[in-house]
Amino acid sequence: MADRLSLGTYAEVLANLIARAASAGFRVTSVTGISLGGCVEAIDTPRRGAFRRRAHAHNDRRDPHFGWLCFLSTELGRLITLAGRTALFAHEFAHLLAPGSGHGERWRRAVTALGYPAQARRP
């Protein structure tokens, strides 16, 4: 089933995540950009970039692409929907809130604060 994502929907979902993070006391960094179909480092190249998982976040401040979220999927509408399929996006956004934590305690608190406690329980 295809979903169409409007920029308004994306802005609404992101604003909601940012509000939750802020009220939980996280220092909120904004999302610099979203790369679909591969890593931001591979944009304008024939490569997809290094990818081990379905998505990753650039959350090292020394990274020139700090704040980017990269997804292998090419369909943002599958990542962010008002119907609630936002878990993967929230998972990666939580990495921006907890730089250097991996899937550790601080990241688990972040993803839980965003409203996705089930993510924190995954191994």
Ligand SMILES: [Zn+2]
């Ligand atoms: Zn990337």
Ligand SMILES: [Zn+2]
């Ligand atoms: Zn992760």
